[in-house]
Amino acid sequence: MMNYVIGIDLGGTNIRAAAVTPGGEIFHRIKISSEVEKGKERVVKNLLDMIEEIDRRAKGEGRRLISVGLGIPGTIFYDRGVIAQSPNFPDWIDFDLKSRLAKDISLPFFIDNDANAAAIGEGWQGAGRDEKSFCCLTLGTGIGGGLVFNGDIWHGEDGMGGEIGHLIVDPDGPACGCGGRGCLETYASATGIIRMAKESYYSGDAVGLRERSNNNIDAVSSEMIYNLAKEGDYYARDILRAMSRHLGIGLADLVNLLNIGLIIIGGGVAAAWDLFITDTTKEMRERSYKVPGERVRIVRASCGDDAGILGAACIALKHSNFKERGGSI
């Protein structure tokens, strides 16, 4: 029988899961609603149903499921599989998800932060596959970060390492959800871009943005800003300049501190790549030591939405001692 694992990307809106071979081939993708609003037992049931459904299909093909990996937003005690806290699952406080799942399925489960899973996915099958050490940023609603040092995720003492989005890029900047101020996340996430867009909207000058949103501030989205910027709108470009500059400052911190060879940038905001990467790279270089600043490659993530599934699968394979995985992770 051929062995396989299941990788699960558990988000606040959807759960995405798939079977993954030790070689990184993905099959039997499923995507369902997380149904967070129905409470944690419902989310757990959804997870279990997905695992059962994928395994039913895979078993029919003569495949044997050996373990399951999950990537979850929030603070994870990854060694125990306990969710300390998650912004997307308000009732998951010190929730021992691993033990809960073990009640219904007798399989090894491995759980990590979703940004770490995305970094591992990119290291296994994506933009990081030829590098032993790299930093991965997921620019989404917030900013997820993952640090890979010599093929392993750097978890830090509590499993909370890698919060690249909370490097301070403007000490007197906007309040951040973390309790700090001027974190990278306040400028280079979709939330940060919308914040700047709303400031611009309220200033009264951003005529293009007012028109595009039909004078409805709640309709302002980050995509709207990218499109306006592409069309040459001054205020939209100004927002992307601020985003680029602060991302460059954050990357310079990574370069000076870690002398890292590769920075991978993914997430929804990376769709605006051509609008920020030149200014970001320039800002980073001006603020970095020469040799490390010129050496570092900044590339776009290449696994897209599969990074989380692949990373979760890779974690499961790694813990199950599958050496034939390939990639740098």
Added chain:
Amino acid sequence: MMNYVIGIDLGGTNIRAAAVTPGGEIFHRIKISSEVEKGKERVVKNLLDMIEEIDRRAKGEGRRLISVGLGIPGTIFYDRGVIAQSPNFPDWIDFDLKSRLAKDISLPFFIDNDANAAAIGEGWQGAGRDEKSFCCLTLGTGIGGGLVFNGDIWHGEDGMGGEIGHLIVDPDGPACGCGGRGCLETYASATGIIRMAKESYYSGDAVGLRERSNNNIDAVSSEMIYNLAKEGDYYARDILRAMSRHLGIGLADLVNLLNIGLIIIGGGVAAAWDLFITDTTKEMRERSYKVPGERVRIVRASCGDDAGILGAACIALKHSNFKERGGSI
């Protein structure tokens, strides 16, 4: 015969060297002038003379020298023992010090950056001896940094990792020697403190500083600022407030990015510990994730001037496979 190594701390002003046992005992300390102004061959001769003198004494006690470690300020290709560039040794550009020394003494030489050596020294015999992972800052003329992850120094791709002093704590701040702007070094080094003192002096308001320096701006020193601050001088306290705040921002970056359990602070500026550590810790906590911010311990380095010698010796022992060293490194 008892084996030992020599640890050397090569600075722009002095060379400090000693014999060190595998257990970390230091003996036969020697300190001489580096004589940088007389050219690189003279510095090399001074190094060789010191090694010879220490070995002569140790041999008389029945000890056998097995290898030599050197800590040197600047950019080191540590795997090859080549100095890429050093602010203290202007004529040392791509200087293959390891090969040069090998011409005269047939012993293994191991070379690393002085801030890395200090971090290793603290990890071996000092404030980091019970931690596998920590960050070490040496607040001196500049700021040296060393990152220890799981018992090993993090060198990065070019051996330039760990530049904690070049985390950006004020994006529009003063120009930094590295070419950047508002790096931690511009606020929390002796040079940074003197820069702020001079600004204060020129503003005309800092009467205490003018009196203490006999109206001679060139006599302004960082110690003068500490003493005035201790005595309650408003302007000196203001300088230390700025120093504390920016150091706190830099430490928050370390805490958020690495979730590190221990930060060790040494160097001459650490003499002002009581004047900055409370404000620095407060600033760091306000800007950090809660769990990592509360977990991290910030402690003073405990090896003093010996950190560099001990670290250099530890590097030599480590490369010579001395397992009985003890400590976390």
